[in-house]
Amino acid sequence: MNRPHVICHMMTSLDGKIDGDYMNTEEAQSLYLKYVEIQESYNPKAWMCGRVTMEGNFAFGEKVEFKGGITLAVPRTDFIADAHAERYVIAVDPKGKLRWTQNTIPTSFQLKVESHIVVVITEAVADEYLTYLRDLGISYIFGGKDQLDLHEVLRKINTLLGVQEMMLDGGAYLNGTFLNEGLVDELSLLITPTADGDTSTQALFAKPDSLVKQPAARFTLREVRKLESNGIYLNYAINR
Template sequence: MAPSVDGRIVTASWKLPSTLYAEYERTARTFDADAWMIGRVSMAPYAGKASIPKRKVAPVPRKDFIARRDAGSYAIALDPSGKLRWRSNDIDGEHVITVLTEKVSDAYLAFLQSKGISYLFGGRSDVNLKRALEKLHQVFGIKKLLLEGGGKINGSFLAADLVDELSLLIAPVADGSIDTPTLFDAGAVPVARRLKLKSVQKRSGDLVWLRYTRAR
């Protein structure tokens, strides 16, 4: 993640040079991850706005659909209600996987299949994140996953104690906004987790790269 010094993650008003984004990609590549995951809202600009046919379709079994399992890397969306309107089954060559719940409509599942988009079910009405990660490993061989925001999905993973390492590229900005997404938005129930500092680096553009591991 690339938050401000006060933990905000909405970058639109920061007016930062492209240095931040270049450093973000450079530091992310050092993890040599098999896949990256973001939530529905963050994924929407990547997915696009394809039309979903409104015609009635035959019932679709609530079984995982695997369109491809041999991709070099994967782009994963957490979309419990099935709202993303995918134009394509890949993002810059990375095969798309979407994690759903069984409450999605038959029409939406038929739409995903027609696009060649893989999907996994994470639960009946809510996603069990641990089970979803187990499936991603078992089916696609994903061992290392970059979780790249926003605050709600980060908070959900934190609450489920599924964060092994935290990589922060601190932007040289004090945001000060009220009621905007932060690095972790886990809700009203406290989920504080102890971390252990792994490294600190100064990067170009007045950026600081902090790495923490989960203190067990």
């Protein structure tokens, strides 16, 4: 297999939501620390999040518009600023909307290892955005001309970064796209003893309307573990 083993690692409420008011409960906050602990137990070479998740948690740079003005043309070739990082964080941002302040996610985000940022983009992004990433020392790889080919993205993550195992940490549409494309190998799931019934928040998997619907994924249960704060940990392998 010329791609990493992909572990979808998530925390949900009892009603299957990955965000919402339940995250403010004492139980969810306690179990989030366990979520990070379990992720670190895998010691992954890379972890991946979608644009919305990154924007809400890690990408806090000044909002600057890149409109394709006067600038030097930047070739559409992959740029790896740090080929020997201990860990990578992969930010899926096809249109180049994320704004950063540095080229790493520090250990202050309850992670044991600093993660070098690698942005997954399409060739349609502005030259100015590529220059912006280069100036910050942020790596980027191209996943397609106008749309991302996740199979190709994973191949590059494997060959360019040497990643054999990767955590997929949301959000819902990125999880759903990976699942629909047959690219999830393992599900690592913490369930909090909470529910809020909010229909406006995202569930664990959400398939974008643009994708052709595939048959329902089926899983084999490998582990059940009771956690503190009345939480549950489940681990599944996907059936091929």
